[in-house]
Every structure is written in structure tokens, then in C-alpha cells.
Amino acid sequence: MSDEDRDPSSSGVRPTSERVSWGEHVAQLATRFVADSRVHWVAVLVVIAWNVTGPRVADWTAAYEWIEQVVASLSFLMLFLLQRSQNKDTLSLQLKLDELIASNPRASNRVLVAEDISEEELVRMRRHFRLLDRLAREAGEGPLAEENAYRRHEEEQRLQAEQKREP
Structure with a gap:
């Protein structure tokens, strides 16, 4: 097997994970074009020119309707x-965060699917992590502070469960 067979970039073909559809390519180009500062300044100049010359145009109504249609169309597409x-x-960004969470053995994997759970569950998880943060602060700084917070939280839950069982 030659080096060309092993390296997809040498054949001019992008690896499957990097291939983009025609529509994706056009959207990327349009996004880069619109975000360019030169395009911004051209738009500013067009607005200034329109405000200066617009009232002097012989058929003001037709010109106004034309620019109105252009602006409406561009706004819709934008x-x-x-x-x-x-x-x-x-x-x-979500994928990058997911990778960081998944790669950290001390991180809670429950948050990997946070965008897919209900708002009530998100609020409950937020309260849980605030509690862990408070417990970690109380336990002191250090690499085991988070683990201490989990242990203290579990201990508090166990004690509360025992108290509920005792009449």
C-alpha cells in the first residue's frame, strides 16, 4: 500500500468527517462574507449614499419600493x-464541553445530556451542584474538596433518610 493510499488528503479527497455538502459550503461562504468588516463598511456607505441621493431620485416611490424589497429579502435570508x-x-461548543466532561473521571456524566432534559430536571441538577459547591467550600480547598463534598452530601442524605425512618 502506497502512502497515497493511506493518506486521503494526498488524493485531493477530504476525509469523510471533513466533507461538507454544497449547501453547507455556500452557507459557510455566506457567513464569512457577511462577517467581513469590509462588507460592513460597504453597507454603511450604501446607507449614506441612499440617504443623500434618495430624495433626489426622480421616481422616488419606485426607488423606495425597490430598496424596501431588497432589504426585506436580505433580512429574511440573514x-x-x-x-x-x-x-x-x-x-x-456543546461537543467540546461533552468531550471535556467525558474525559474527566471526576465529572458527572449526567450533564452530558443536559440539553435534552426537562427544565425542572435542570433546576434540580443546578441545586445539586450548588450544594456540592457549598459543601466543597466548607470542606476546604484542595484536590479532594469536591470528593469530600460528594461524601458529605451522601452522608447528609443517608442521615436524613434514617431520620425519616425513625418515628
């Missing part, structure tokens, strides 16, 4: 482009 970009950024 809504979807921005939402797509935001969703992709959020997913990317």
Missing part, C-alpha cells in the same frame, strides 16, 4: 443564515 450559524456554533 435570519436563516444567522440561525444556522448560531446552531452550528452551539453544537460545536
Whole structure:
């Protein structure tokens, strides 16, 4: 087997994990284009030019309707482009956090699916982690403070359960 057979980039073909659809490619280009500072300044100049020359145009109504349609169309398209970009950024960030959580043996894997659980469960988990934080602070600083907090929390839960059983 030659080096070219082993290395997908040498053949000019991207690895499967890096392939993007035509639509994805267009969306990426559009996102980069719109985010470019030069495009921002062009838009500013267009607005200034429109405000200066607009009233001087002979057929003001037609020009106004035309620019109104252009702005409405661009706004509609930008809504979807921005939402797509935001969703992709959020997913990317979520995956990075998931990897960090999964790679830490002391981390709670329950939070890996936090975006898929109900709001009530999120609130309950938040209270739990606030309690652990408080207990860790009370236990003192150090590498075992979090583990001490878990132990203290479990001990408190055990004592509460025992107290409930005793009439």
C-alpha cells in the first residue's frame, strides 16, 4: 500500500468527517462574507449614499419600493443564515464541553445530556451542584474538596433518610 493510499488528503479527497455538502459550503461562504468588516463598511456607505441621493431620485416611490424589497429579502435570508450559524456554533461548543466532561473521571456524566432534559430536571441538577459547591467550600480547598463534598452530601442524605425512618 502506497502512502497515497493511506493518506486521503494526498488524493485531493477530504476525509469523510471533513466533507461538507454544497449547501453547507455556500452557507459557510455566506457567513464569512457577511462577517467581513469590509462588507460592513460597504453597507454603511450604501446607507449614506441612499440617504443623500434618495430624495433626489426622480421616481422616488419606485426607488423606495425597490430598496424596501431588497432589504426585506436580505433580512429574511440573514435570519436563516444567522440561525444556522448560531446552531452550528452551539453544537460545536456543546461537543467540546461533552468531550471535556467525558474525559474527566471526576465529572458527572449526567450533564452530558443536559440539553435534552426537562427544565425542572435542570433546576434540580443546578441545586445539586450548588450544594456540592457549598459543601466543597466548607470542606476546604484542595484536590479532594469536591470528593469530600460528594461524601458529605451522601452522608447528609443517608442521615436524613434514617431520620425519616425513625418515628
